[in-house]
Amino acid sequence: MDKFGFPEFLFLLQGLKWTVLLTIISFVGGGIIGLVIALARVSPVKTIQRAATAYIALFQGTPLLMQLFVIYYGLALMSFNIDAWVAVSIAYTAHASAFLGDIWRGAIQSLPKGQIEASNALALGYVSRMRDIVLPQALKISLPATIGFAVQLTKGTSLAAIVGFVELARAGQIVSNLIFQPLLVFGVVGAIYFFICWPMSILGSHLERKLSLGY
């Protein structure tokens, strides 16, 4: 077996499947928790605000690799017998939530103060103020940064190989070790990443343009 044929390509696509799944899980999970973090970060309650700041600092200030180790091996040591899948999902969700939370926090704080004042003057409550006024505008402002992060996240899932998770990059390594053609194999792997991430960037600028026509 020394040729890069269809079975090898299929094997890479298997890896791609896990890459995409892990990206989706961590982006959705990270998005939900990140929203909570962003709201906590701009909360008027000082304790909540500090807790969110600490959370962001912790996950932004330590390497993702270390977070993966701690969660994968750490939980195992505490005799939680968890699957590699669950471990990397938790680690990436925490990672994504800290970054998305901070991106959205910045966007929320960049809104003109008059928007909050007008909502208050109209007697809108917290839920309506956030849902109807603050978040729609903040998410729009943060769209480029959010999509940029999603692209980073997609590529960043390759780190999960370190705890034995066979995603696209790891699949490439396995195939390369079998057929001794690293240039070809990693070339193909790189091209696959590119054709996943590039459309995301295009979608990002497209959405940006479309939304900016709104007003």
Place this chain on the structure above:
Amino acid sequence: MPTEKQLSVSDNEVLIELKKINKWYGGFHALKNVDLTVRKGERIVLCGPSGSGKSTLIRCINHLEEIKDGSIRVAGQEIDKAAKSIETVRREVGMVFQSFNLFPHLKIIDNCTLALRRVKGIPRLEAEEFARKYLDRVHILEQADKYPAQLSGGQQQRVAIARALCMEPKVMLFDEPTSALDPEMVKEVLDTMIGLAEDGMTMICVTHEMGFARQVGHRILFMADGEILEETTPEAFFKNPQHDRAKAFLGEILAHH
């Protein structure tokens, strides 16, 4: 000598009562023991040099600014620490800002219906009917489906007035509503405000539009350094200002017109 305008409201119920309001920004004493009573149907013009506390004063009425001490009572509701009291007051008080503060991501009609739906729980269709009534009143109904950025400054400010009116407030606060407008748009906003005045709306206006003050104001309050220095009818204020600060201020204002 009270004028005819004054007599017509002097027996009305008290809508707003501020007692010994004090407000600090750090070490800066922004409002010093300010008292103010406003009766139903009364139209009050607040003027004074910049930094005198006039905007701060009206922003205390609907608790956009927190006071250090004193008491605020609006339409029978005293503002206390409870969020409920603040909401009750805000439902009775409409506010128009210098920079309009329309919601840029919502159409004009949605800007007007949002609080009706979220605060008063009125169904969308009914709320829209309501909003159209008030948009028509400020002569801007044909723009209902546009976004704020598609409108001129004067049009945006009229939408802001309609948005506040939709809540059917007992009193309207205007915080320098024409200061951010190009000169040719000032008149359309002032005309809208005069229309409101003619309909008997209780109004407190921070403004330097002295013609407007003279035409609609029952009382004019001159503020400087966080205090109300002069409180009289517009006629008396313009003809015969008492305080030196008021004379200097009028000199500056009138030199521009």
